[in-house]
Amino acid sequence: MLGxxxxxxxxxxxxxxxxxxxxxxxxxxxxxxxxxxxxxxxxLRHEYVTILPEFTWDNFHQIAQGVGYRHTLLxxxxxxxxxxxxxxxxxxxxxxxLAFQAGRFKGLLSLLILLPLWSSYLVRVFAxxxxxxxxxxxxxxxxxxxxxxxxxxxxxxNLFSMTVTLCYVWLPFMxxxxxxxxxxxxxxxxxAAADLGAAPWQGFRQVTLPLVLPGLLAGCLxxxxxxxxxxxxxxxxxxxxxxxxxxxxxxxxxxxxxWPLGSAFAVLMLGLLxxxxxxxxxxxxxxxx
Amino acid sequence: xxSKQRGAVGLALVIGIALFLWGLGGRxxxxxxxxxxxxxxxxxxxxxxxxxxxxxxxxxVIATYAGSSDEMYAKIRAGKGKTYDLVTASGDLTxxxxxxxLVEPLNLxxxxxxxxxxxxxDKPPYNTFxxxxxxxxxxxxxxxxxxxxxxxxxxxxxxxxxxxxxxxxKVSLPDYPIFTADIALWQxxxxxxxxxxxxxxxxxxxxxxPLRPQVRKFWSSQGELAQLFLNKEITAAWGWxxxxxxxxxxxxxxxxxxxxxxxxxxxxxWMLIKGSKQADTAYRWMxxxxxxxxxxxxxxxxxxxxxxxQILPLLSAAQRRDWHLxxxxxxxxxxxxxxxxxxxxxxxxxxxxxxxx
Numbered sequence: 268m269l270g271x272x273x274x275x276x277x278x279x280x281x282x283x284x285x286x287x288x289x290x291x292x293x294x295x296x297x298x299x300x301x302x303x304x305x306x307x308x309x310x311l312r313h314e315y316v317t318i319l320p321e322f323t324w325d326n327f328h329q330i331a332q333g334v335g336y337r338h339t340l341l342x343x344x345x346x347x348x349x350x351x352x353x354x355x356x357x358x359x360x361x362x363x364x365l366a367f368q369a370g371r372f373k374g375l376l377s378l379l380i381l382l383p384l385w386s387s388y389l390v391r392v393f394a395x396x397x398x399x400x401x402x403x404x405x406x407x408x409x410x411x412x413x414x415x416x417x418x419x420x421x422x423x424x425n426l427f428s429m430t431v432t433l434c435y436v437w438l439p440f441m442x443x444x445x446x447x448x449x450x451x452x453x454x455x456x457x458x459a460a461a462d463l464g465a466a467p468w469q470g471f472r473q474v475t476l477p478l479v480l481p482g483l484l485a486g487c488l489x490x491x492x493x494x495x496x497x498x499x500x501x502x503x504x505x506x507x508x509x510x511x512x513x514x515x516x517x518x519x520x521x522x523x524x525x526w527p528l529g530s531a532f533a534v535l536m537l538g539l540l541x542x543x544x545x546x547x548x549x550x551x552x553x554x555x556x
Numbered sequence: 557x558x559s560k561q562r563g564a565v566g567l568a569l570v571i572g573i574a575l576f577l578w579g580l581g582g583r584x585x586x587x588x589x590x591x592x593x594x595x596x597x598x599x600x601x602x603x604x605x606x607x608x609x610x611x612x613x614x615x616x617v618i619a620t621y622a623g624s625s626d627e628m629y630a631k632i633r634a635g636k637g638k639t640y641d642l643v644t645a646s647g648d649l650t651x652x653x654x655x656x657x658l659v660e661p662l663n664l665x666x667x668x669x670x671x672x673x674x675x676x677x678d679k680p681p682y683n684t685f686x687x688x689x690x691x692x693x694x695x696x697x698x699x700x701x702x703x704x705x706x707x708x709x710x711x712x713x714x715x716x717x718x719x720x721x722x723x724x725x726k727v728s729l730p731d732y733p734i735f736t737a738d739i740a741l742w743q744x745x746x747x748x749x750x751x752x753x754x755x756x757x758x759x760x761x762x763x764x765x766p767l768r769p770q771v772r773k774f775w776s777s778q779g780e781l782a783q784l785f786l787n788k789e790i791t792a793a794w795g796w797x798x799x800x801x802x803x804x805x806x807x808x809x810x811x812x813x814x815x816x817x818x819x820x821x822x823x824x825x826w827m828l829i830k831g832s833k834q835a836d837t838a839y840r841w842m843x844x845x846x847x848x849x850x851x852x853x854x855x856x857x858x859x860x861x862x863x864x865x866q867i868l869p870l871l872s873a874a875q876r877r878d879w880h881l882x883x884x885x886x887x888x889x890x891x892x893x894x895x896x897x898x899x900x901x902x903x904x905x906x907x908x909x910x911x912x913x
Contacts, residue, residue: 401789
């Protein structure tokens with residue numbers, strides 16, 4: 268196109284790059300610089316009430332050495348994976364119904380899925396406390412039905428209640444990208460697969476799944492990273508030992524005033540997410556977020 | 557969108573923005589007159605005694621509540637004296653603030669009521685540094701073993717009851733690393749706020765970790781602890797008088813005791829944040845809070861115990877006995893008051909191991 272006119276448009280260098288300036292300033296001012304400052308703390312030393320400006324790997328050493336830190340990192344990744352998997356299993360049929368079966372109720376059903384997002388996150392977490400508690404709705408129901416003789420404490424303040432709550436609060440983030448991906452799926456391809464003799468399962472595996480995979484992974488990424496950073500649900504619903512990395516970061520910044528160690532945790536989590544992003548970006552996931 | 561609708565939306569936007577700007581404009585006007593911004597524990601800035609002060613002085617008191625000493629420290633540090641004028645610092649915070657250079661030494665001649673403090677609270681070590689006063693006492697109290705009386709036939713006599721198999725999953729402890737000092741106290745350690753890494757990783761760890769399966773939930777605000785009792789989630793806890801008062805008001809069958817090992821406790825002080833432009837108002841507030849009526853109102857709201865003798869004529873003999881004001885010296889010496897911990901990072905590391913093991 269440029270060759271047709273025989274010369275480069277004069278404005279290309281200045282005007283073209285100039286348009287990048289405002290977003291660049293915005294991004295660096297509100298994102299890159301604060302993030303850089305935060306992350307650089309990870310390599311400084313904290314002593315009593317001061318942060319010493321000397322380079323050290325000490326914070327990462329502490330993380331590697333603390334059994335509580337190691338277990339919490341593993342627990343966090345484990346819980347995040349579990350929540351992602353459960354949400355995927357719950358969301359796929361729902362999204363499939365919405366995209367293909369819902370018909371004229373589609374608008375209404377989508378609204379119902381979105382509706383919880385408009386209420387406060389805290390309210391939704393507290394709601395589960397009311398449902399699962401020893402004097403809660405679930406226990407009352409089970410006792411009334413005669414399933415339990417007396418209320419059981421096993422529904423609340425443990426890994427189970429925490430996983431249930433996290434699955435519930437993040438579910439819409441899995442459903443929405445899946446619906447979008449399924450809607451974009453050309454029906455002709457499904458019909459062609461069926462015409463050419465593919466069994467429904469085969470059609471699903473070889474046509475549907477590969478085409479919705481970016482949307483599916485986008486949903487997984489959202490749910491996984493949201494769980495990874497959460498510390499409210501573990502605080503309110505989790506048991507005595509069920510803290511996640513978010514709690515450790517909060518405790519380093521809010522309790523110990525140990526910014527370097529808190530930042531070191533942030534570096535680790537960001538590193539993990541960034542690796543995941545790079546891996547997923549190659550599969551075209553980011554366009555589907 | 558029709559042009560009429562567009563007009564309506566436009567009008568709404570203009571009104572919204574105008575209201576917002578008007579709200580913004582209102583703020584600096586407030587700051588010009590005297591506004592005292594206090595960061596502190598719940599209950600220390602209750603309307604019932606803030607209102608008389610505001611009427612008397614024409615100043616406004618803005619209270620920000622925090623759930624722990626650590627939260628207060630983080631907030632003051634982040635604001636560098638620009639966000640708050642006063643803080644209600646417990647003994648585990650006072651020296652940290654002094655060492656960080658975040659608080660101002662006080663001129664006690666501007667707080668004339670300090671001469672009516674019980675002698676114990678006259679320049680106490682937890683708010684006097686390098687011989688200079690940095691704080692004025694507010695209130696104090698012990699950390700109780702609080703229990704559901706329907707679950708205990710007798711008053712528990714030892715903290716060790718928390719380790720009993722019957723209490724598995726029935727206990728609540730505070731989510732504060734300072735609790736580690738209580739473990740040291742139960743072991744008979746002489747200086748429970750000065751624990752080196754060997755002690756922390758040795759005997760303390762061995763006695764702290766078995767407590768985790770006992771804990772149903774760590775509490776991080778006193779309201780949360782009261783809810784845990786009321787919802788029958790727990791039967792015993794380490795907690796403060798304020799929770800006890802709340803449960804009594806709710807007619808919950810609650811008991812509280814100080815077991816034979818003794819207990820920890822706290823003494824809180826007003827401290828003036830360095831860089832505050834409201835020192836005058838802050839001095840008036842500190843002085844006001846030592847008057848009898850203010851002390852009485854404050855103790856009634858919080859259940860914490862008074863520091864000023866001006867309260868004595870306002871109390872009945874029974875109240876004086878309840879608060880041990882007649883044998884204050886004796887009673888006070890049995891409580892191991894919170895102190896600033898020099899190696900707090902190590903305490904937090906142990907606490908995170910305990911929570912996340």
